[in-house]
Amino acid sequence: MKSWLILLAGLLIWAAHFFLLYGIGEFAGDGRAARIAVGLATIGALGLVAAIGWRIGRMYAAAGFASWRRGVAFFGLVLGAVAILWQSLPAIIV
């Protein structure tokens, strides 16, 4: 399970962030409070991505599967961060 969490961390955080944003939009409208909630959720998600990235960067990874896992996890975190930032922009600009 630990390996799967490492591999999928960035995308799991993206998913949690996305569905939280959808929940806010669907059930709390799009007023000022909702937009602040979106901002806080985004800061929290990006913070979590950064923390996990830092942790994974410090993990020892011998060649082979462990190294491959670390690489996929790292790129996943980068992709997750881009997607999180991108999908929160409508709360600011729409």
Add this chain to the structure above:
Amino acid sequence: MRSETGFDPALYDRFPTKGPRPEGEEEELRRIWCKPKGWEYLTVVNNNYVGIYYLGTAFLFFLLAGVLALLMRAQLAAPMLEILPQGTYNQVFTMHGTVMMFLFAVPAVEAAGVLLLPQMLAARDLPFPRLSAYAFWAYAVGGLCFFASIFVGLAPDGGWFMYPPLTSKAYSPGINTDFWLLGIGFIEISAIAGAIEIIVGVLRTRAPGMSLDKMPIFAWAMLVFAVMIVIAFPSIILGTLLLEIERALGWPFFDATRGGDPLLWQHLFWFFGHPEVYIIFLPAAGMLSMIVATVAREALVGYRLIVLAMVATGFISFGVWAHHMFTTGMPPMTTGFFSAASMAVSLPAGIQVFSWIATLAVGTPRFNAPGLFILGSIVIFVAGGLTGVMVAMVPFDWQAHDSYFIVAHLHYVLIGGMVFPLFAAFYYWIPMVSRRALSERLAKWVFGLMFAGMNIAFLPMHLAGLQGMPRRVYTYLPGQGLELPNLISTIGAFMLGAGVLLFLVDLARNFRLAPGEGNAGNVYGGGTLEWLPSELYSTRSIPVVKSREPLWDDPALGDDVAAGRYFLPGSATGLRETIVTSPLLAEPQYLQIMPGPSGWPFAAAIFTAGFFLALTVQAYGFAWASGVFAIIAVLRWLWETDRRVEAERVDIGAGIEVPTYVTGPSSHGWWAMVILLVVMGMIFVMALFSLAFLWSNQPAFWMTPPPLGEASVVLLLYGVAFLLALAGRGALRWRPSASVALLSASAAASAVALWLDYRGWTHTGLVPQATGQGAAIYALQALAACAVAIGLLMAAYCALRAARALVSQPRNNSIDLTVLLLGYTATQGLVGAIFGRLIGAGA
């Protein structure tokens, strides 16, 4: 990384073994995995047969739906034609979309998985061969009966996404819509069965040493595909159930005048419907990635990034469903979230496309038949992807919505992303199953006609759409500038059809199927394990995998495998068997004894189909009888499984011994059960969402639910049911009868809790026919009742096995799986009871 299971990887150095193998070892394998004869072709479960049946049936549906497409194009070739009457046209376009999506695209890629994965992973078969056979027969029988509805004018006619209120009883009073709802709902069960098989197969039956980083990219694609089915399909299963209940019983889930909401259907449908596009695309992309490497004679560039891209596509595709609903008036901020996610999903798709281009650029590509089709696929798919980004932008979508622009876009994506890769795969892998490869000369004509025809057919549709031609109209007026683009589209469609016809000619001339009796071999020079010499038992021995393209890196591998110098060179128990390995590093864990051919999966499929089809035509007595027989057939097929063999540990090669019976989280049965519970859990979660959605959108119809405190006995009973299930597992150490008694008590406690919960709601006066709240609350209870009924059935089944001394101690898989189900049942009941009382409580 340390060993995952305690297995010492140094043991792999014992392979390839030296010295001759015992006489008769290979003959025994042939005897155990023998060819069927006569009627046995109906009861066969081996993936070499089921995979071919599956693929052949899916291709048949492709042809049938293609004929429907040509009928539509003939009707639209000129204005005001009357080739198809308006009502028939509605049935034809509905069936075209439905058959292509549900009966061709998903089953075709699932079939490819069933056929190719065991070979690619060097397993003897997938872990649940009878489940594969059941999934196939259910799909084939159900699909053919469903398709036949068009010959009697009863085919559905509400479009492939069946939006209410058009499909409600008021506007679609006939049984056409019921055919769709029950027929498709049933076929989804088959897809889920296949997905469970594929997930467990990919994660647990890989050749030793094939860690995740060495797994063929197609296996990765199939893994993501199957997980997506498990997450996405429950939503449409729930949606079809709710709409059928609304039509049959008048519960107003989607009726806005009684507190329902038609937009709820759109959410439920598209939460499945958009991931469905990627469910179709990802396996095709996996095939494409495999073929690109062989065609370019170069290892795939960016394997790690492609794996990430596939997984990311799987995730992000669940965040785009509402981009089909931009014109429904969603709040602007929510619309923006979906627009952003719809653009973001193009990132991982782009990674894959660039990787294919890079592989072709650094390699020395040959433009043979598979090579041509992958090139065509990339061109068409990129064009469809670009128009996809266009319609992801809300203002553009408002203009293009429901116009022929969308028809053009979706066909570019689906034909480029799935049909062309599938044809590349046909040419590439047919030499694995046929004694002759297909003709390279004819292939160039097939490709030329299909590529040109596709573009001639669909490129003008962008124009027709921007000129204002709406989808799903059976004709148009002259003088609107639509004559020429429509005529060109029709010519292109028939060219595309001619290409497919030529492909059929090639098949008739060269495709010579003979499972286990030789094949054309590795004509394109692929580097993965499916090109090892194989028979019905797959490869003679199961190799140790040290790289992603083992055949390129070890030219002697094929000979060593065929000589039995690797794992499991013969049968260790005299039965069908395969090695189960660990999910990350593929270390050998145990020997799975596999079930052989049986008529019960076939019978179960026939009766399941009978149940759903009889419901559709309102033959309720026949339906319930079929349902009971289907359950009996499933239990009878299971009865022969979960039995220990005499030898507790066996040598699987080079003196390495593994157990023959494993229970708990290590067993493949446990994995399958957990995935099934995820499916049930997703159906339940979507039902909770439905309740919350209706409360959020129709608060005027909401009554204050009873206080949570009134349900304290209900909650307590569910808690007791959960603990009894756990205790039942522990009690097996002591006595099977004690275990069974506790499991039965758990099921009974859940049943009583559900009854009290139901009574609590009826006392409030809430009626399911009156409001959306009532409908959703009682739908939650109906779901709980289903889980309780299955729990009671499984407890009774365990009791019967215990009475026949078939329950092993101290652990037993049948008991373990029943514990899991009962624990889930109690949890679902508990959460449902709380959630129903909290939604709207503060109003």
